[in-house]
Amino acid sequence: MSETKLMRTSLYAGGTSPAKMIQAGFYNEDCIVYDLEDSVFGEEKDSARFLVYNAVKYQRPKGKYVLIRVNGIYSQHLEEDLNAAVRARPDAIRIPKVEYASEVKRIDEAITAIEKAASLPVGGIQLWCNIESYLGVLNAREIAQASPRVAAMALGAEDFTASMGAQRTKAGWEIFYARNAILMACREAGISAQDAVFSDLNDEEGLRQDLEMTRALGFDGKTCVHPRQIDTVNGCFTPSEKEIRNAARVIAALEQAAREHTGVCVLDGSMVDKPMELRARATLAKAEAAGIKMWRKI
Amino acid sequence: MELKKPAVAGTLESSDIQITLQPNPNGGIRIYLQSDVKALFGDAIEQTVREVLNEFGVANALVNIVDKGALDFVIRARMQCAVCRAAEIQYNWEKEGPHE
Numbered sequence: 001m002s003e004t005k006l007m008r009t010s011l012y013a014g015g016t017s018p019a020k021m022i023q024a025g026f027y028n029e030d031c032i033v034y035d036l037e038d039s040v041f042g043e044e045k046d047s048a049r050f051l052v053y054n055a056v057k058y059q060r061p062k063g064k065y066v067l068i069r070v071n072g073i074y075s076q077h078l079e080e081d082l083n084a085a086v087r088a089r090p091d092a093i094r095i096p097k098v099e100y101a102s103e104v105k106r107i108d109e110a111i112t113a114i115e116k117a118a119s120l121p122v123g124g125i126q127l128w129c130n131i132e133s134y135l136g137v138l139n140a141r142e143i144a145q146a147s148p149r150v151a152a153m154a155l156g157a158e159d160f161t162a163s164m165g166a167q168r169t170k171a172g173w174e175i176f177y178a179r180n181a182i183l184m185a186c187r188e189a190g191i192s193a194q195d196a197v198f199s200d201l202n203d204e205e206g207l208r209q210d211l212e213m214t215r216a217l218g219f220d221g222k223t224c225v226h227p228r229q230i231d232t233v234n235g236c237f238t239p240s241e242k243e244i245r246n247a248a249r250v251i252a253a254l255e256q257a258a259r260e261h262t263g264v265c266v267l268d269g270s271m272v273d274k275p276m277e278l279r280a281r282a283t284l285a286k287a288e289a290a291g292i293k294m295w296r297k298i
Numbered sequence: 299m300e301l302k303k304p305a306v307a308g309t310l311e312s313s314d315i316q317i318t319l320q321p322n323p324n325g326g327i328r329i330y331l332q333s334d335v336k337a338l339f340g341d342a343i344e345q346t347v348r349e350v351l352n353e354f355g356v357a358n359a360l361v362n363i364v365d366k367g368a369l370d371f372v373i374r375a376r377m378q379c380a381v382c383r384a385a386e387i388q389y390n391w392e393k394e395g396p397h398e
């Protein structure tokens with residue numbers, strides 16, 4: 001996976017419905033998550049596993065980052081889920097309810113053993129860890145660095161608030177600390193930070209307000225529970241034209257200062273410092289990853 | 299491989315396929331297919347069904363299929379599931395080799 005690969009939106013597609021799995025490939029989400037866990041009843045786990053395996057192997061949507069969410073670490077289904085998922089070769093396997101780094105290491109070892117048995121390149125499959133309890137949040141730093149496979153962590157807000165005995169609200173103050181703890185752990189490890197879902201499908205304004213917090217805090221993406229959320233969430237993580245122009249001006253000013261050996265770079269009467277440069281470069285990288293090329297011409 | 303009991307996999311939803319598999323006391327493979335696209339894709343559906351039966355080494359089976367416009371990967375998945383359920387076995391994932 002390239003570093004500029006977009007992970008703004010990930011959409012769950014339940015592993016029981018061929019129609020939903022096929023349709024999911026036609027929406028604008030960056031990442032598609034074929035689910036074997038919560039959306040699949042116990043007696044259909046085998047059926048979903050075959051369906052997801054064959055979908056990823058033979059009907060993989062082009063241009064998307066493909067994940068398979070397996071059943072939980074202590075589930076009786078995990079071993080077979082991993083055997084199928086690794087052989088299907090998604091970009092990543094999403095692990096629910098991670099609480100300890102040792103759990104990630106165990107999964108890493110299991111994946112490595114399957115890769116070797118199947119003559120697949122070792123380390124080619126990444127891990128996304130869902131953090132869904134206070135223990136997971138408390139151990140987020142260790143989890144993020146538990147394996148080089150870990151490419152992202154995502155907050156599962158509903159289970160997290162249940163573990164805390166807290167109430168889930170639209171304002172989201174009950175997950176404010178968890179969001180920041182996970183974000184800082186992701187930044188420390190240099191991996192993607194994925195925000196919790198916004199569950200009310202009918203509250204478009206609520207989603208926008210929630211996204212303001214998501215973006216202001218610094219998340220890289222958000223999980224969607226319904227296709228109708230995708231374009232709104234993508235928009236939140238795609239730099240606006242004004243932001244792109246400003247970023248391009250910052251970089252142009254820095255390049256001019258370097259050419260003229262002025263030492264200090266000044267733009268619109270303000271000194272351009274390192275944080276400004278980093279933000280500008282991040283904005284342009286996001287714009288480029290989103291397919292926006294206009295900044296090159298500015 | 300011997301089928302031990304009747305088993306069903308899949309649903310009657312659009313883009314899916316429901317496959318009912320049972321032992322054939324008279325021996326051999328008998329396939330009964332219902333599909334709106336039977337004239338166009340009946341042969342292809344039957345070929346995938348036979349391929350999966352062959353991969354499992356199933357020589358005696360009655361296969362009832364109700365197709366709702368399933369793509370090939372869905373047919374393959376539902377067949378694999380139906381065989382495992384009817385034969386009461388766990389799938390051997392090790393036989394799935396690497397692919398391009």
